[in-house]
Amino acid sequence: MPPKKYHHGDLKNALIEAGIKILSKEGVGGLSLRKVAKQAGVSHSAPYAHFTDKQSLIAAISTEGFKQLYAELDAAISSNAGDPKQQLMEGAWAYVQFAMNNTDTFKIMFSGALEKEKAYPAFVEISHKTFERVADIVSACQDAGVLRPAPVEIMAVSVWGQLHGIISLILEGQVSHVVLDRFNIQEIVAFAMNQLISDESAA
Amino acid sequence: MPPKKYHHGDLKNALIEAGIKILSKEGVGGLSLRKVAKQAGVSHSAPYAHFTDKQSLIAAISTEGFKQLYAELDAAISSNAGDPKQQLMEGAWAYVQFAMNNTDTFKIMFSGALEKEKAYPAFVEISHKTFERVADIVSACQDAGVLRPAPVEIMAVSVWGQLHGIISLILEGQVSHVVLDRFNIQEIVAFAMNQLISDESAA
DNA sequence: GTCTAAATCTTGACATCGTCAAGATGATAT
DNA sequence: ATATCATCTTGACGATGTCAAGATTTAGAC
CATH class of the missing domain: 1.10.10.60 (Homeodomain-like)
Incomplete structure (x- = not known):
């Protein structure tokens, strides 16, 4: 600074x-x-x-958001070294917490207000790095038998998509109170991750 | 009309x-x-x-979008009566196809441009009905042993969240071409659904 | 059928917005 | 010290969401 x-x-x-x-x-x-x-x-x-224009500012804000998300993901990984399953769980919770604590930054990061033909290389880079971080956890989990064998990329898209979809639906108010009154968000996220975890490991 | x-x-x-x-x-x-x-x-x-204002128009457009999504979901269910697993798979694909064929309507439906304190009862109603339709499939799948036993609502949120997250990430360009070149979207969706399906049933 | 009230639509205005052009001001390099 | 460049201001433009006032058309009461 x-x-x-x-x-x-x-x-x-x-x-x-x-x-x-x-x-x-x-x-x-x-x-x-x-x-x-x-x-x-x-x-x-x-x-x-x-x-150059408003989109460019939004790209910079989104880049900043991704950097923070990346850092928190990284922290979750580091503080659970050697325990892939815990890395997955804590990483998932870090992702969801970031979304809840920075609701509108999170929304703008994924609002598609960006993209199109413009590049924003810094944004693309940190966004890809974040995906790779997810893939790292997934890969470690597969090696440990926590996640089923499959191409890493497609499994990583599943895991990320699962997290992203659940928190997005909740933030947009699409998940009815009937559900949210019965289960808190941490329970929902843990449940969803457990669904992806192979049965042998879950037992 | x-x-x-x-x-x-x-x-x-x-x-x-x-x-x-x-x-x-x-x-x-x-x-x-x-x-x-x-x-x-x-x-x-x-x-x-x-x-009353622009939001109100957007609410009406979103309501219309949900009606169409609901209809296509319903068609997928009806045309696979008695086969819960196929209902899940075809329903999932219907959801994803709707998102791909009506990209911007889909985005605005979930863009959070709505919500806040305003009600939009027609929107809320069809949105809840859609969720119930998902829950119906999930419940049938659980009865048939295709999905694991669990409270229907939380499993339904997982399924919907998985679909919603994957297609959202793809539409926003967050899934790199490295992945999309290797797997087409139908493969990815089928894989993700199979992850949620219990091992005994998948075998 | 006429008249009144309500629903529907037009015109005009206002503040806000993104963006551009022209110019002022401060820093940097020679 | 001067020239050049980056940075910032002022002023303008068209587009936008919204409101107020009024015109037009329909529906209902008699």
């Missing part, structure tokens, strides 16, 4: 953090370039010195 | 269909109330006679 040094200082990062702040306070719909600029104390078109 | 009968005729439905059309041609970002109005041949604020 370089200190103030220029007209404003480190505006680019200030804008990203302002964006994250607005996202958490006003949600995805409340995020505008002008509000971000005002929050950072600059004029409404100052962001254009650092971001 | 009542025929033309008034100033415009059945404007409310015309606006919904115009919205779906714009959605499919220009994507979620291209959907504006004014464009919808123009497409329907009315002035820019005519929609306010039928929808």
Whole structure:
């Protein structure tokens, strides 16, 4: 974090953090370039010195979100070294917790507000790295007989998809209270992961 | 479908269909109330006679989408009566196909552009009915030993979450081409469903 | 059939938004 | 010190969501 040094200082990062702040306070719909600029104390078109357009800012925010998600995933893995099953469980819970603690950042990361033809290489890179981290856990679990044998990529997509789908449905309010009153989210996630775990290992 | 009968005729439905059309041609970002109005041949604020605001139109479009999804799910169930496993597989594929054939409608249905405090009772109803349909299949599969014994709701959330997560990740471009080149989407979906199916049944 | 009330639609306006162009200001390198 | 470049401001544009006022058409009461 370089200190103030220029007209404003480190505006680019200030804008990203302002964006994250607005996202958490006003949600995805409340995020505008002008509000971000005002929050950072600059004029409404100052962001254009650092971001080509709004999508570009969103890409930067999403990249930041992925970095944090990656770090928490990594922590879950490290603190359960040698225990693949626990890595899977704790990693899954880390993913879900990240989504719940950063709801709107999480939504924007996967909102498809990005993509199209534009590249955003930093975003693509950290996103792929995150997937590889998931694949690492999956691979370790397969070696330990916790997950069934299968091509790693397709099993990793299953695991990630399972997590992502459950938390997405919950965040969008699609899971009725009838269900959420009976089971807490940690139970649901653990249940879902256990479904993927091979029977011999679960026993 | 009542025929033309008034100033415009059945404007409310015309606006919904115009919205779906714009959605499919220009994507979620291209959907504006004014464009919808123009497409329907009315002035820019005519929609306010039928929808309180943009969210309300989106709710109506989403409701329409859920009705179609429900119908296709229902068809998959009916045409495989007596074979729960096939109902699960075909139902899953129907869900994924709906998402792929109506990408942007699907996205807006789950984009959380809705919810908040507002109710949209028609949307909530069809959405719950859809979940119940999934639960029906799950219950039948459990009875047939295709899915493991467990509370129906939590198993249904797993199944739906698995499907929803996989297709969402794919639609948002989060699944790398390395994976998609090796496996087609039907394979991935079938694999994921098979992971949830109990070992005895799969054998 | 006429009249009134309600539903429907149009016109015009406003604030907000993303974006661009022109210019000002501060930093950097020679 | 000066020239060049990055950074930021001001002002403008069209598009958008929404509201207010009024016009038009339909439906219902008599």
